[in-house]
Amino acid sequence: MAAETRRDDRGAGSTAFGGQPQGLATLFFTELWERFSYYGMRALLTLFIVAPAAAGGLGLTTLEAARIYGNYTMAVYMLSIPGGFIADRYLGAHRAVLIGGAVIACGHFTLAIPSLATFYAGLALVALGTGLFKPNISAMVGGLYATDDERRDAGFSLFYMGINVGGFFAPLVTGFLAQSPLFQEWLIAWGLDPASSWHWGFGAAGVGMTLGLVAYVRQGGRLAEIGRRPQGATVPWRSSLLVIAGTVVIMALTLLSDEPSFQLLRSLFLLIPIAAIAWFASRGDFDGKRIAAVFVFFIAAMVFWAIFEQAGLTIALFADQLTRASLFGWSFPTAWFQSLNSLFVILLAPLFAFAWLRLGARQPSSPAKFVLGLFFLGLSFLLMVPAALLTAEGRVNPLWLVGLFFLQTVGELFLSPVGLSTMTRLAPAHLVGLVLGVWFLGAAWGNKLAGVLGGGFTAGDAHGLAMFFLQQTAMVAVATIALLALVPWLKRLMGGVR
Numbered sequence: 001m002a003a004e005t006r007r008d009d010r011g012a013g014s015t016a017f018g019g020q021p022q023g024l025a026t027l028f029f030t031e032l033w034e035r036f037s038y039y040g041m042r043a044l045l046t047l048f049i050v051a052p053a054a055a056g057g058l059g060l061t062t063l064e065a066a067r068i069y070g071n072y073t074m075a076v077y078m079l080s081i082p083g084g085f086i087a088d089r090y091l092g093a094h095r096a097v098l099i100g101g102a103v104i105a106c107g108h109f110t111l112a113i114p115s116l117a118t119f120y121a122g123l124a125l126v127a128l129g130t131g132l133f134k135p136n137i138s139a140m141v142g143g144l145y146a147t148d149d150e151r152r153d154a155g156f157s158l159f160y161m162g163i164n165v166g167g168f169f170a171p172l173v174t175g176f177l178a179q180s181p182l183f184q185e186w187l188i189a190w191g192l193d194p195a196s197s198w199h200w201g202f203g204a205a206g207v208g209m210t211l212g213l214v215a216y217v218r219q220g221g222r223l224a225e226i227g228r229r230p231q232g233a234t235v236p237w238r239s240s241l242l243v244i245a246g247t248v249v250i251m252a253l254t255l256l257s258d259e260p261s262f263q264l265l266r267s268l269f270l271l272i273p274i275a276a277i278a279w280f281a282s283r284g285d286f287d288g289k290r291i292a293a294v295f296v297f298f299i300a301a302m303v304f305w306a307i308f309e310q311a312g313l314t315i316a317l318f319a320d321q322l323t324r325a326s327l328f329g330w331s332f333p334t335a336w337f338q339s340l341n342s343l344f345v346i347l348l349a350p351l352f353a354f355a356w357l358r359l360g361a362r363q364p365s366s367p368a369k370f371v372l373g374l375f376f377l378g379l380s381f382l383l384m385v386p387a388a389l390l391t392a393e394g395r396v397n398p399l400w401l402v403g404l405f406f407l408q409t410v411g412e413l414f415l416s417p418v419g420l421s422t423m424t425r426l427a428p429a430h431l432v433g434l435v436l437g438v439w440f441l442g443a444a445w446g447n448k449l450a451g452v453l454g455g456g457f458t459a460g461d462a463h464g465l466a467m468f469f470l471q472q473t474a475m476v477a478v479a480t481i482a483l484l485a486l487v488p489w490l491k492r493l494m495g496g497v498r
Helices: 002-010 023-050 062-078 080-091 093-111 116-143 152-179 181-189 194-218 237-256 260-283 286-312 314-322 334-362 366-393 399-426 429-454 462-494
Strands: none
Touching: 023 062, 023 093, 023 116, 023 152, 023 194, 023 286, 023 314, 023 334, 062 080, 062 116, 062 237, 062 286, 062 429, 080 093, 080 116, 080 237, 080 429, 093 116, 093 194, 116 152, 116 399, 116 429, 152 181, 152 194, 152 334, 152 399, 181 194, 237 260, 237 429, 260 286, 260 429, 286 314, 286 334, 286 366, 286 399, 286 429, 286 462, 314 334, 314 399, 334 399, 366 399, 366 462, 399 429
């Protein structure tokens, strides 16, 4: 009975944090600082890779930058699979988040050391730490709610707003440190090399993650038993080996697909989830149908992230090379454009959360929200077609990017927080972390595809750039129409989950 009382305090009976469970506040602020670290570094990553060596960068080509960006962001999400499994079977989500955050902080501080070896080592540490952190903090959010709690989607939307508070401030801070002439003048005055400014930005990301860990430890009591270490469970070593080995094989094949003679391996990104849908749906059991639905959402999310994650790659380059980074005669670091998405999330997420609460059972189904998410994402890249054509006349108005990020954010709020919520409802109780790991595998392959697509970016050919954006718009349009046609069947697979 005591356990049930605690559950009620965290669930329907709680009025803390905007009517949400009290523990949501702890997870909100922890995720805020972790995303500050991630987006602060991501805002600089592509620009640092292509910057000339004389300016402190690596001096690599756009194609090489796209490959590094795609592989790094892919690894960040793919490692969520063993990260979710380790938490489910050994550590518990609480410890996984704590350990993962510490590794992430070490990674960012390693990036702050200027050398090629520390650059790659830092990326590896951030990817490993995020694999432990990311799926498990989302699983803990899901654990705050009963399955039929109507506040669930609203809670995930608020959690998502926390992500973007960190994401808004991060590029402003790291962009100033890395790109601002004013800060570089300060470095000169201190007797330091101004070309090292990039690494001050990377170091600031590490400080953000450290603050997140402090908040998590100090406020951990609000979480009660959520995410605690599993008790009395025995784990066959073969299962652990299978998950780890499977992840290594998938990652190796994904990286191998960069080689020209092995690029056909990229077809597995689509064939594997289709095969999983067919196999689980054919089983006919309750859990099997729901897992089949998970993989339908997987494909939709993979396409979404392949286009959306161009923000840190081709859109970052478009902003840096083809857009006027000035307002009323005042110039600002081009990394600041990366704050627009998060700013719009902060402004719009409360409206979405209020709408889902107000509509209650009358709100659109999860499949319908996914369709709308893809639709608005497609509109955002369609908007970039005329913007690309205008680059033939010189740098374009920054309002084009404002429009892009607004439309992308609307699509994101229909899909991403709803996707997290839906995965926690569809997953069997003992596999929540692992299913969230599979969800992040969709993001991993989407990020990898973002790198593949981003290699086609060229700043010198306005017509070719317009075709680049149009092709990606068409890709999203096909996915939107296909998912719309599958909505009735997908609802049946979900077995009562809205």
